[in-house]
Amino acid sequence: MNVLKSRETILFAAILALLMLIATRFPGFVAPTNLLNVWADTSPLMILALGQMVVILTRCIDLSVAANLALTGMVCAMINVAMPGLPVIVIVGAALIMGAALGAVNGLLVWKLSIPPIVVTLGTMTIFRGIIFLISDGQWINAHEMSASFTALPRIQVLGLPLLGWTAVLVALIMGIMMSRTAPGRAFFAVGGNPHAAVYTGIDVGRTQFWAFVISGMLAGLAGYLWIARYAVAYVDIAGGFELDVVAACVIGGISIAGGVGTVVGTILGALFLGLIKNALPVVDISPFWQLAISGAAIIMAVTFNSRTGRTKGRIILKSAEIAQ
Amino acid sequence: MGNLAADASAAHPVLALDGITKTFPGVKALDSVRLHLFPGEVTALIGENGAGKSTVVKTLTGIYQPDSGQILMDGQPVQFPTAQSAADAGVTAIHQETVLFEELSVAENIYIGHAPRGAFKMIDRRKMRDDAARILTSIGAKIDPMVRLKDLGIASRHLVAIARALSIDARVVIMDEPTAALSQKEIEELYELVDHLKAQGKAILFISHKFDEIFRIADRWTVFRDGQFIGEGLMSEVDESDLVRRMVGRSVDQIYPKRAAVIGNEVLKVVGYSHATEFEDINFTLNRGEILGFYGLVGAGRSEFMQSLIGITRPTKGVTRVGGDICVIRSPADAVDAGIVYVPEDRGKQGAILDMPIFQNVTLPSLGRTSKNGFTRMAEEFALARTYTQRLDLRAASLDTPVGSLSGGNQQKVVIAKWLATKPRVIILDEPTKGIDIGSKAAVHDFMSELAAQGLSVIMVSSEIPEIMGMSDRVIVMREGRIAAELSGDALSPETLVRHAAGITAKGEAA
Numbered sequence: 001m002n003v004l005k006s007r008e009t010i011l012f013a014a015i016l017a018l019l020m021l022i023a024t025r026f027p028g029f030v031a032p033t034n035l036l037n038v039w040a041d042t043s044p045l046m047i048l049a050l051g052q053m054v055v056i057l058t059r060c061i062d063l064s065v066a067a068n069l070a071l072t073g074m075v076c077a078m079i080n081v082a083m084p085g086l087p088v089i090v091i092v093g094a095a096l097i098m099g100a101a102l103g104a105v106n107g108l109l110v111w112k113l114s115i116p117p118i119v120v121t122l123g124t125m126t127i128f129r130g131i132i133f134l135i136s137d138g139q140w141i142n143a144h145e146m147s148a149s150f151t152a153l154p155r156i157q158v159l160g161l162p163l164l165g166w167t168a169v170l171v172a173l174i175m176g177i178m179m180s181r182t183a184p185g186r187a188f189f190a191v192g193g194n195p196h197a198a199v200y201t202g203i204d205v206g207r208t209q210f211w212a213f214v215i216s217g218m219l220a221g222l223a224g225y226l227w228i229a230r231y232a233v234a235y236v237d238i239a240g241g242f243e244l245d246v247v248a249a250c251v252i253g254g255i256s257i258a259g260g261v262g263t264v265v266g267t268i269l270g271a272l273f274l275g276l277i278k279n280a281l282p283v284v285d286i287s288p289f290w291q292l293a294i295s296g297a298a299i300i301m302a303v304t305f306n307s308r309t310g311r312t313k314g315r316i317i318l319k320s321a322e323i324a325q
Numbered sequence: 326m327g328n329l330a331a332d333a334s335a336a337h338p339v340l341a342l343d344g345i346t347k348t349f350p351g352v353k354a355l356d357s358v359r360l361h362l363f364p365g366e367v368t369a370l371i372g373e374n375g376a377g378k379s380t381v382v383k384t385l386t387g388i389y390q391p392d393s394g395q396i397l398m399d400g401q402p403v404q405f406p407t408a409q410s411a412a413d414a415g416v417t418a419i420h421q422e423t424v425l426f427e428e429l430s431v432a433e434n435i436y437i438g439h440a441p442r443g444a445f446k447m448i449d450r451r452k453m454r455d456d457a458a459r460i461l462t463s464i465g466a467k468i469d470p471m472v473r474l475k476d477l478g479i480a481s482r483h484l485v486a487i488a489r490a491l492s493i494d495a496r497v498v499i500m501d502e503p504t505a506a507l508s509q510k511e512i513e514e515l516y517e518l519v520d521h522l523k524a525q526g527k528a529i530l531f532i533s534h535k536f537d538e539i540f541r542i543a544d545r546w547t548v549f550r551d552g553q554f555i556g557e558g559l560m561s562e563v564d565e566s567d568l569v570r571r572m573v574g575r576s577v578d579q580i581y582p583k584r585a586a587v588i589g590n591e592v593l594k595v596v597g598y599s600h601a602t603e604f605e606d607i608n609f610t611l612n613r614g615e616i617l618g619f620y621g622l623v624g625a626g627r628s629e630f631m632q633s634l635i636g637i638t639r640p641t642k643g644v645t646r647v648g649g650d651i652c653v654i655r656s657p658a659d660a661v662d663a664g665i666v667y668v669p670e671d672r673g674k675q676g677a678i679l680d681m682p683i684f685q686n687v688t689l690p691s692l693g694r695t696s697k698n699g700f701t702r703m704a705e706e707f708a709l710a711r712t713y714t715q716r717l718d719l720r721a722a723s724l725d726t727p728v729g730s731l732s733g734g735n736q737q738k739v740v741i742a743k744w745l746a747t748k749p750r751v752i753i754l755d756e757p758t759k760g761i762d763i764g765s766k767a768a769v770h771d772f773m774s775e776l777a778a779q780g781l782s783v784i785m786v787s788s789e790i791p792e793i794m795g796m797s798d799r800v801i802v803m804r805e806g807r808i809a810a811e812l813s814g815d816a817l818s819p820e821t822l823v824r825h826a827a828g829i830t831a832k833g834e835a836a
């Protein structure tokens with residue numbers, strides 16, 4: 001626990017240091033309004049990372065989140081085009097349900113057929129993208145085809161923060177309470193921490209993993225609507241490769257790939273750190289090549305740091321064998 | 326450097342620890358301890374759970390680095406920065422919960438890291454297999470070196486770990502509770518092996534909570550208490566109560582505090598339980614307030630049957646009645662709902678979640694009781710965990726620390742506490758005091774008997790005859806997957822138990 005807490009403090013300090021560094025070259029970046037925008041911009045990443053966190057905690061991985069986002073987003077856009085009068089809140093509800101259903105497909109394959117999660121989600125990732133192509137005929141849906149209320153919702157400002165940003169706050173709060181204060185939350189940790197022991201405790205490992213995928217899928221669906229509405233465009237390749245950022249955010253945030261260890265705060269900080277690097281580097285006017293190199297180096301550095309502190313985790317596996325005599 | 330010799334007649338120690346201190350956050354696991362190991366002699370290291378025994382082993386094998394102090398080999402200071410460097414120096418250890426590779430073959434497990442090489446430095450698989458077979462035979466293990474480790478049971482895995490330690494040509498062999506998973510016959514073979522190693526002049530460090538073993542094979546003793554060195558000497562100069570007093574700091578008198586319990590109505594009835602390969606036709610009843618012992622040799626199918634009873638595996642036929650009603654148990658969750666809980670034997674793997682704090686481990690199956698409106702309440706969780714862990718004599722800095730940082734015996738107490746806290750009707754304890762020190766053992770037995778007196782029904786699977794004799798109201802003996810006998814009252818004696826378990830008839834012939 002202490003290690004995790006200090007990890008979060010270190011990550012927080014790194015974020016502050018990064019902000020200060022940027023401020024020396026571009027003071028405008030750290031103005032409160034801009035910071036709120038950075039938060040809003042990073043929201044989809046935060047929301048997806050929180051879903052991914054639950055999946056990774058149970059020793060699985062969900063590589064289909066970005067494809068789920070794109071498919072759900074496309075369907076939302078098509079519904080909006082077909083029925084412009086439909087209240088947006090209904091579309092949001094549909095996005096949640098559809099995302100959860102796509103996640104349930106992953107979950108069922110992992111649970112009932114015991115296929116390794118990485119294989120399942122690599123497969124569904126391609127399938128989801130394929131379906132987008134089929135239903136959209138490879139066509140784009142552009143801003144002018146969408147209704148104004150559809151694209152406006154995420155941008156509505158409340159207390160200076162767009163609703164997009166508030167959604168991330170809300171999701172983080174709900175996830176935080178679920179993970180720390182409820183029995184299902186505890187089950188995710190138990191299943192990842194020691195699946196054998198979880199079985200003996202009466203926790204169904206497969207079912208718990210299923211629910212982790214459903215949560216991840218549902219949040220991906222939500223992010224799907226938000227993304228499409230915010231950028232006011234939907235096409236096959238939207239958010240292509242974004243699943244890697246999501247996994248990176250989790251890893252930077254201290255979620256152990258070995259399962260069973262991680263926190264909501266860590267995940268949020270991990271996503272913010274990554275988001276900040278991606279947002280800030282273009283602003284301080286660094287050449288695109290350097291941008292790529294720096295953001296890559298930052299990920300490797302963070303992950304190295306992760307595996308160095310994670311080494312206690314590695315040792316603990318040994319200890320499970322050895323400490324116990 | 327002759328000044329380290331413990332007495333004039335003895336040789337110089339091969340390996341000595343001098344002033345070794347090791348601290349973990351919040352705990353001083355070792356506080357300036359000493360230890361001397363002599364060639365051709367067995368030194369028993371004795372101490373309560375958490376006394377620092379395993380920490381010493383890990384310091385000697387390069388897994389932990391001491392904060393201060395010296396390790397001396399042949400009187401020369403040495404350092405073991407890695408496990409490999411300790412192995413190179415000739416120090417090898419058999420840990421109780423072994424570190425082996427599930428997916429590799431037995432031979433590969435034995436030789437990983439130092440496999441015999443042939444042409445082009447390629448691993449010589451045939452030689453490796455033959456050497457492995459030879460070592461396994463030499464310790465009396467009938468294990469095919471080519472099977473995968475995951476297909477072996479705990480006892481066989483343990484033998485593989487022993488074979489691995491012997492495959493390294495060591496001068497110092499450390500055994501941390503080597504007999505906990507072995508049957509009587511295998512234990513005898515282990516004793517022979519130890520004698521054999523002694524004859525070769527190896528120095529042996531032997532850690533055990535069982536005094537009969539210690540008196541059987543050790544030449545010297547060293548006692549630790551709370552991370553401190555208490556004393557050392559020759560076995561011939563002490564008796565059991567001396568050692569216990571040094572170890573616990575007080576005398577432990579009542580070892581089996583069985584209370585007279587009022588045995589009530591039938592709680593559980595098992596009829597005709599069978600499994601394709603593991604057990605057949607198991608029938609018995611269990612009454613309220615009763616402690617029913619299940620005795621047998623390791624591998625008699627007791628644990629396999631229990632796992633089937635609580636729904637981990639499916640029996641091919643058989644009926645369970647709980648309180649008279651037929652009860653279908655398809656999963657451990659069903660069993661918990663029916664009030665039947667199982668404390669597994671392999672607690673490292675099946676019991677505790679090492680990264681989780683102690684209190685969360687304890688409350689995991691009882692969250693329903695500690696929650697309100699679906700939200701867990703920390704204060705209730707702590708209270709529940711405290712009640713049960715205190716009764717079991719758990720030694721931990723705080724209930725907030727991860728279980729992974731506890732000593733082996735204390736991890737076991739957490740798992741037992743976890744299941745007792747569910748307030749079950751029936752608790753199945755598989756080797757309940759394996760790896761638990763003598764003082765805490767009395768605490769576990771005392772609590773068990775108190776709960777039985779309050780109406781809890783207990784099934785106690787144990788391979789320790791004194792424990793079975795001391796705690797059970799009635800005993801079922803299993804042999805090769807079948808019930809060999811049901812004994813109680815005058816019929817219950819150590820001799821009859823052994824006879825039925827080994828399948829020897831009264832005239833001394835094999836049945």
Ligand SMILES: Nc1ncnc2c1ncn2[C@@H]1O[C@H](COP(=O)(O)OP(=O)(O)OP(=O)(O)O)[C@@H](O)[C@H]1O
Pocket residue numbers: 319323324325349350352353354372373374375376377378379380381729730731732733734735760762
């Ligand atoms: N990695 C660790 N982190 C924190 N504390 C530890 C760690 N390893 C051991 N300890 C603590 O050090 C002390 C000694 O533990 P150790 O495992 O050496 O006991 P032991 O004598 O082997 O006991 P047992 O008979 O139960 O096996 C205990 O208080 C334990 O909690």
Ligand SMILES: [Mg+2]
Pocket residue numbers: 323324325378379380732733734
């Ligand atoms: Mg130990």
